[in-house]
Each structure stands twice: as structure tokens, then as C-alpha cells.
Amino acid sequence: MNRPIGFLDSGVGGLTVVKEAMRQLPNESIIYIGDNARCPYGPRSVEEISKFTNQMVDFLLTKDIKLLVIACNTATAVCLDEIKARVEIPVIGVIQPGARAANKYTENGKIGVLGTEGTIKSGMYVKTLRQKNKTLKITSLACPPFVPLVESQQYNTPLAKKVVAEALVALKNKGLDTVVLGCTHYPLLRDLIQKTLGNTVTLIDSGQETISDVSILLDYNDIAKLSDDDSPTRRNYYTTGSPELFKEIADDWLEGDIHVERVTISELETIQANMKRG
Amino acid sequence: MNRPIGFLDSGVGGLTVVKEAMRQLPNESIIYIGDNARCPYGPRSVEEISKFTNQMVDFLLTKDIKLLVIACNTATAVCLDEIKARVEIPVIGVIQPGARAANKYTENGKIGVLGTEGTIKSGMYVKTLRQKNKTLKITSLACPPFVPLVESQQYNTPLAKKVVAEALVALKNKGLDTVVLGCTHYPLLRDLIQKTLGNTVTLIDSGQETISDVSILLDYNDIAKLSDDDSPTRRNYYTTGSPELFKEIADDWLEGDIHVERVTISELETIQANMKRG
Numbered sequence: 001m002n003r004p005i006g007f008l009d010s011g012v013g014g015l016t017v018v019k020e021a022m023r024q025l026p027n028e029s030i031i032y033i034g035d036n037a038r039c040p041y042g043p044r045s046v047e048e049i050s051k052f053t054n055q056m057v058d059f060l061l062t063k064d065i066k067l068l069v070i071a072c073n074t075a076t077a078v079c080l081d082e083i084k085a086r087v088e089i090p091v092i093g094v095i096q097p098g099a100r101a102a103n104k105y106t107e108n109g110k111i112g113v114l115g116t117e118g119t120i121k122s123g124m125y126v127k128t129l130r131q132k133n134k135t136l137k138i139t140s141l142a143c144p145p146f147v148p149l150v151e152s153q154q155y156n157t158p159l160a161k162k163v164v165a166e167a168l169v170a171l172k173n174k175g176l177d178t179v180v181l182g183c184t185h186y187p188l189l190r191d192l193i194q195k196t197l198g199n200t201v202t203l204i205d206s207g208q209e210t211i212s213d214v215s216i217l218l219d220y221n222d223i224a225k226l227s228d229d230d231s232p233t234r235r236n237y238y239t240t241g242s243p244e245l246f247k248e249i250a251d252d253w254l255e256g257d258i259h260v261e262r263v264t265i266s267e268l269e270t271i272q273a274n275m276k277r278g
Numbered sequence: 279m280n281r282p283i284g285f286l287d288s289g290v291g292g293l294t295v296v297k298e299a300m301r302q303l304p305n306e307s308i309i310y311i312g313d314n315a316r317c318p319y320g321p322r323s324v325e326e327i328s329k330f331t332n333q334m335v336d337f338l339l340t341k342d343i344k345l346l347v348i349a350c351n352t353a354t355a356v357c358l359d360e361i362k363a364r365v366e367i368p369v370i371g372v373i374q375p376g377a378r379a380a381n382k383y384t385e386n387g388k389i390g391v392l393g394t395e396g397t398i399k400s401g402m403y404v405k406t407l408r409q410k411n412k413t414l415k416i417t418s419l420a421c422p423p424f425v426p427l428v429e430s431q432q433y434n435t436p437l438a439k440k441v442v443a444e445a446l447v448a449l450k451n452k453g454l455d456t457v458v459l460g461c462t463h464y465p466l467l468r469d470l471i472q473k474t475l476g477n478t479v480t481l482i483d484s485g486q487e488t489i490s491d492v493s494i495l496l497d498y499n500d501i502a503k504l505s506d507d508d509s510p511t512r513r514n515y516y517t518t519g520s521p522e523l524f525k526e527i528a529d530d531w532l533e534g535d536i537h538v539e540r541v542t543i544s545e546l547e548t549i550q551a552n553m554k555r556g
Contacts, residue, residue: 096498100493131502134506216491220374224410227408228408
């Protein structure tokens with residue numbers, strides 16, 4: 001039960017999910033991998049997103065994880081079902097929890113969804129929300145410049161303000177009462193997004209909602225780490241990009257001592273090839 | 279996906295869980311069985327509770343349910359693990375959701391647990407709460423007269439007031455900020471319990487919390503009924519006791535048209551024997 005929970009993301013966005021895991025499940029060990037070298041995933045083809053995501057899954061499986069969180073909306077949209085089918089541990093994506101929360105919190109049934117091009121093009125939020133409630137009115141908006149802003153630590157610069165304000169013009173006057181931050185990078189821009197949309201809009205952080213699912217599935221599968229288990233809680237971070245840059249953002253966002261290691265893309269490819277061989 | 283969700287209880291208490299299911303998952307079909315003829319379960323032996331509960335599980339399995347809710351704390355305490363091990367569909371009890379919520383809402387770490395003798399004697403709440411957080415101070419209290427009060431529809435009579443006030447004296451001056459209604463019958467006495475304990479105490483309705491788990495497991499297992507599935511939503515209630523009495527209480531507690539059928543104990547025994555053979 002002290003095996004770690006694995007998290008993967010295209011970059012640093014999944015750290016917003018890790019932050020919530022550390023708050024709600026402080027006992028649990030965590031292994032995180034961010035594919036910063038190939039970020040952003042949003043504009044990539046389905047084939048690339050699937051290949052890169054599966055490489056990270058294989059990497060995490062070599063670390064003996066007990067549960068996998070696909071802490072990236074784009075990767076969830078493209079390959080959640082495929083990964084659930086091929087691995088034996090529980091796998092959780094970020095789209096269903098976000099959709100469930102939006103359907104729960106909306107009062108007027110008018111919901112906005114912000115995401116990467118890949119996520120929005122997949123139509124997964126619209127499909128998932130409509131499956132829950134077909135009367136919902138949903139406005140989707142791809143925000144391609146947001147992830148590069150976050151990955152370059154521009155959360156509140158004049159450039160960030162301008163980019164966010166311009167992108168969200170399309171959502172004004174739609175009467176939305178609930179907007180899903182359908183990319184785990186976007187909570188880092190939350191203040192700017194809230195200011196632009198106004199205080200009458202409830203923002204849903206899909207990653208935050210995801211940790212409730214994690215907690216329930218740990219209990220349901222009897223794999224939660226128990227409070228009297230005194231084995232150390234480990235938190236390890238890996239990136240295909242620059243560990244220094246990753247650490248800078250992680251230090252900004254998370255409590256505690258952050259240890260980041262580099263894993264190269266060719267290492268990921270070797271692990272994947274070995275897994276396939278069997 | 280339009281297969282029903284099965285609910286079982288020693289009597290009418292599980293209807294408090296069904297009520298929440300109807301609110302959060304209005305699309306889902308429901309089959310309910312209450313063992314009113316042999317209620318209360320609280321004072322019974324572990325062997326009897328297990329035998330009776332398993333008979334109801336077998337009955338629900340003949341109705342092709344897709345997910346099973348053990349909407350009875352006593353039955354959850356005694357045989358959740360055994361039932362999870364023997365049936366192939368997802369099985370959810372009411373204790374972990376209640377414990378998770380209590381650990382989430384308490385601020386001073388002083389939690390009370392009310393339950394039947396069987397639930398309290400099993401120590402399951404204390405064990406589950408301590409597994410989550412070993413610093414919690416937990417006071418457990420068996421309340422044997424509560425279930426008979428509810429089953430005889432005495433929610434707010436002078437007798438009910440007296441019985442509840444006397445039972446809860448043991449919890450006064452303990453500084454509890456959170457008390458778990460660790461029996462699905464107790465929400466029917468909620469107003470009386472709240473008045474007796476005072477407004478500074480947060481009451482946790484274990485059944486209400488359980489439906490979040492149901493919703494997440496329906497999504498996780500891809501078995502939620504979709505909103506564009508126009509097949510009718512069925513709700514069927516069975517009791518081993520008097521259908522008229524059951525219907526009176528259900529009409530009081532639930533919206534909509536309630537149809538109750540009798541199933542005899544000897545029918546349950548036959549189903550169980552056939553299952554064992556088959």
C-alpha cells in the first residue's frame with residue numbers, strides 16, 4: 001500500500017493535481033513525470049499524443065505505481081480508454097471529474113470549457129457533459145497560447161493579461177455560470193481567468209476534482225496508504241526537459257523539498273521497446 | 279447500462295440512500311430490498327447478519343443489477359469484504375464514505391459515531407477513521423432503540439424525543455464537532471439528533487456520502503446510464519415484511535409513485551440454495 005501514485009502530464013500542469021493530492025492525501029507517495037521536452041501536446045496529432053503518453057505510462061509502470069492519474073486533459077481525451085484497457089492498475093483521467101463537477105455546480109445549465117486544441121477538438125468534454133445531462137448548453141474554446149505562457153512562468157505578466165483577456169472575449173455575453181479549466185496548466189492562470197470572466201462565473205479545476213476520485217478508488221480497491229504505516233512518503237519528479245526549470249516552477253507551486261531528475265526521450269523509448277518485447 | 283443499481287438494507291433505512299441517489303442520479307434504475315421481517319439487524323449475531331445479507335445479495339443478483347450498494351451499516355461492517363470477494367459487479371458499503379467525510383469535515387479531530395450494536399461492536403468506523411488519521415479522538419455510541427423507532431414511524435413523537443435525548447447524554451461535553459449517523463435509519467431522526475447535540479455539531483449522513491462513491495464508480499466502470507438513453511427508469515421495492523407499512527414510510531420519505539412487492543424469506547432461501555447449486 002506504500003507503492004506510489006503515478007502522475008503524468010505534458011509538462012508542469014499536472015503539478016496542480018499533485019498539489020491537491022498532497023493536501024487531501026498527505027500520506028501517499030507520488031511519482032510524477034512531465035514531458036516538458038515535447039510540450040505542448042495540444043497542437044500535436046492523435047498518434048503522437050498517444051505514443052508519448054504511453055511512453056510515460058510505461059516509465060511509471062517500471063516504478064511500481066499502484067494507481068495512475070493521467071493529469072493532462074489532452075492525453076485523457078486521446079488515450080484514457082486505451083490505457084485503461086491495457087494496464088492492470090486503476091487509471092483515472094481528468095475529464096470525467098471535471099464534467100461531473102460542472103454538471104453539479106451549474107445552476108443555469110450554461111457551461112464553458114477551456115482547453116487545448118487537442119482536448120477541444122476531441123469533443124470529450126461536450127460528449128461527457130451531454131451524457132450526464134443533455135439539456136446543458138456548452139461553449140467550448142481552445143486556448144492554444146495558455147500552456148506556453150505557463151511553461152515559461154508567465155502567470156501574471158502584462159503579456160499574460162493581454163493574452164488571456166483576448167482569448168476569453170469569445171466567452172463574454174454567453175451567460176455562462178460555470179467554466180471548466182479543462183487543462184491542468186490553466187489553474188496557474190486562475191486569477192487572470194477569474195478576473196477576465198468576472199466573479200459570477202464558477203471556475204472548475206478539473207485536477208482538484210480528480211483527487212476525490214483518487215481517494216475513493218484507493219478506498220474501493222483497498223490500496224490507500226494507512227496512517228499507521230510509518231514508511232517514508234516519497235515524492236519524485238521526472239522531466240524530459242530541464243530539471244532546473246521544472247524545479248523552479250514546482251518550488252513556486254508546491255510545498256516542501258522538491259527533487260527533480262531528468263529522464264531522456266531515448267530512455268523512454270528504450271523502456272517502451274522493452275515493455276513491448278515483454 | 280440501463281441495468282438497475284441494487285440497494286439492500288435491514289429495513290427502510292436504506293431509503294435515505296435511495297433518496298440521495300434519486301437526487302444525484304435521477305436517470306438510474308433502482309431495485310431495493312429491505313429485510314423488514316427480520317429487522318433490526320443490530321442485535322443479531324455475525325452469522326445471522328451475514329446469512330441474511332447474502333440472501334438479499336443473491337436476490338438482487340437475480341435482478342441483473344450492475345452495481346450493489348450495501349445501504350446498511352451493520353451489514354457493511356459484518357460482510358462487505360466477503361461480498362466484494364464473491365460477486366463480480368462493483369460493491370459499495372456505507373462506512374468508508376461516512377468515515378472519509380467525517381475526517382474531511384472535522385476541525386478539532388473529535389468525532390462521534392452513532393450506530394447499531396452490531397456496527398459499534400465491529401469497531402469498523404474506529405478502524406477506518408484511524409487508518410485515515412491516527413490522531414482522531416473517536417467516541418462511539420450504540421443506540422439500539424433508534425431503528426425500532428424509525429421502523430414504527432416515530433420520527434418526532436414525544437417518545438422519540440425522550441429516547442433520543444436520553445441516548446445522546448453520553449455524547450454531551452465531549453467537545454465533538456462532527457458526528458457520523460452510522461446507520462442509514464438515523465437520518466430519519468436527524469432533526470431530533472441535531473436539536474439534542476446542538477448546532478455546533480456537523481452531522482454526517484453516511485448514505486448521502488455513499489452516492490458520490492456510486493457516481494464515481496459508475497463513471498470509472500463506464501456503466502452510468504446515459505442521458506440520451508430513453509429507456510424507462512424503473513424503481514422497484516421489495517420487502518420481506520408488510521408492503522403496506524413499507525409503502526407508507528417510503529411515501530413519506532421519497533418522491534414519486536412507489537410500488538412495493540413482498541418477497542418471502544422462504545423465497546430468499548430458495549434463491550440462495552439455487553445459487554449455491556448453480
